[in-house]
Amino acid sequence: MSSRVLQDARRIVVKVGSSLVTNEGRGLDEAAIEEWSRQLAALVHGDDGVRREVIMVSSGAVAEGMKRLGWATRPKEIHELQAAAAVGQMGLVQMYETKLRNHHVGSAQVLLTHADLADRERYLNARSTLLTLLKLGVVPVINENDTVVNDEIKFGDNDTLGALVANLVDADAYVILTDQKGLYTADPRRNPEARFVHEAQAGNPDLEAMAGGAGSSIGKGGMLTKILAAKRAAGSGTSTVIAWGREQDVLLRLTRGEAIGTLLVAPTHKNQARKQWMMDHLQLHGSVTIDDGAVRKLQGEGKSLLPVGMVAVEGDFSRGDVIAVCDAGGKEIARGLANYSSAEARLLCKHASSEVEQLLGYRAEPEMVHRDNMVVLS
Numbered sequence: 001m002s003s004r005v006l007q008d009a010r011r012i013v014v015k016v017g018s019s020l021v022t023n024e025g026r027g028l029d030e031a032a033i034e035e036w037s038r039q040l041a042a043l044v045h046g047d048d049g050v051r052r053e054v055i056m057v058s059s060g061a062v063a064e065g066m067k068r069l070g071w072a073t074r075p076k077e078i079h080e081l082q083a084a085a086a087v088g089q090m091g092l093v094q095m096y097e098t099k100l101r102n103h104h105v106g107s108a109q110v111l112l113t114h115a116d117l118a119d120r121e122r123y124l125n126a127r128s129t130l131l132t133l134l135k136l137g138v139v140p141v142i143n144e145n146d147t148v149v150n151d152e153i154k155f156g157d158n159d160t161l162g163a164l165v166a167n168l169v170d171a172d173a174y175v176i177l178t179d180q181k182g183l184y185t186a187d188p189r190r191n192p193e194a195r196f197v198h199e200a201q202a203g204n205p206d207l208e209a210m211a212g213g214a215g216s217s218i219g220k221g222g223m224l225t226k227i228l229a230a231k232r233a234a235g236s237g238t239s240t241v242i243a244w245g246r247e248q249d250v251l252l253r254l255t256r257g258e259a260i261g262t263l264l265v266a267p268t269h270k271n272q273a274r275k276q277w278m279m280d281h282l283q284l285h286g287s288v289t290i291d292d293g294a295v296r297k298l299q300g301e302g303k304s305l306l307p308v309g310m311v312a313v314e315g316d317f318s319r320g321d322v323i324a325v326c327d328a329g330g331k332e333i334a335r336g337l338a339n340y341s342s343a344e345a346r347l348l349c350k351h352a353s354s355e356v357e358q359l360l361g362y363r364a365e366p367e368m369v370h371r372d373n374m375v376v377l378s
């Protein structure tokens with residue numbers, strides 16, 4: 001059953017670490033980036049009959065920047081690392097853009113920070129942008145915005161960023177490509193007796209004890225950050241595979257259902273996990289009352305809540321806040337993330353989505369609460 005996780009996945013986040021992208025620090029590994037780009041293009045085009053949406057989270061900016069600046073050793077000063085990342089990021093995205101374009105796929109640079117994704121409004125904005133790019137068949141190439149934060153440079157951990165992105169876009173699977181075939185019972189560089197782990201449950205604390213720090217001087221997170229990232233991805237129902245990035249056709253074989261790498265299965269299903277997250281939000285910032293027609297759309301047809309179905313707005317909330325959706329009798333029938341603030345929502349009540357731009361002077365989304373961001377209570 002679990003081998004179907006990747007086969008069934010339609011939206012996949014792939015993360016490649018510094019040690020792979022930069023060939024252990026010797027500058028960008030053009031052949032490797034070409035290989036991944038070829039495979040990403042095949043997934044996006046649906047060469048096997050199934051089109052997939054893919055996001056690439058790629059490290060390597062610092063290492064490439066060091067090479068471009070002629071620095072042989074990794075600087076100790078954080079601001080020098082940040083400067084190297086800014087220089088190297090140019091080369092990194094340039095290479096993905098060239099390689100993906102050669103395979104007739106568009107790419108987009110997206111630089112994010114953890115703080116961006118912790119902020120509700122930025123979270124929704126990042127989500128909308130990424131989903132739009134995916135719908136356009138473009139591959140977003142994501143890295144940490146190292147200019148404004150330095151945690152990831154210090155700890156060398158894009159694994160967590162990849163998991164946050166997987167949470168953000170509700171990915172079906174998260175693939176972490178690294179310089180090992182997957183997880184072993186101990187660091188294989190230090191312990192030749194280490195046995196390979198084919199499959200486990202994400203979040204199992206035993207895994208954390210097996211994982212050690214990085215084996216190379218380039219990557220810094222090691223296996224532990226990957227195990228913790230898989231646990232985080234599982235929080236929104238996404239399963240993770242850790243696999244060797246140089247394995248022939250690794251991404252294509254995984255999506256064909258081949259059991260390569262270590263599969264860390266999310267114990268809860270995506271929808272169930274989302275529902276749990278929403279229900280854990282006990283502190284609601286407000287609510288909207290909807291008419292009977294909208295109640296039927298939400299409950300019976302699984303549709304989004306459109307402004308036209310709203311009759312009243314209570315409380316003071318911002319875009320991205322969790323709000324209650326109530327029927328005319330005041331009973332909460334759903335809960336979800338508001339696309340518009342309470343002040344805007346008051347203006348939008350009973351109006352068609354086509355009027356949003358005229359009423360607000362801009363248009364974000366046609367829905368007040370998108371069904372993907374909503375839990376209908378039974």
Ligand SMILES: Nc1ncnc2c1ncn2[C@@H]1O[C@H](COP(=O)(O)OP(=O)(O)O)[C@@H](O)[C@H]1O
Nearest residue numbers: 017018019178184186187212214215219221222
């Ligand atoms: N239990 C383990 N199984 C596999 N690799 C491990 C384990 N514990 C530690 N490692 C080390 O983690 C390294 C991968 O992490 P890292 O160097 O940070 O890679 P990346 O740059 O891909 O993020 C491996 O090369 C390996 O030496």
Ligand SMILES: N[C@@H](CCC(=O)OP(=O)(O)O)C(=O)O
Nearest residue numbers: 017018059060061062156158
């Ligand atoms: N964002 C930085 C550092 C991120 C990093 O080292 O992560 P990783 O090697 O994937 O654990 C870079 O691109 O160099």
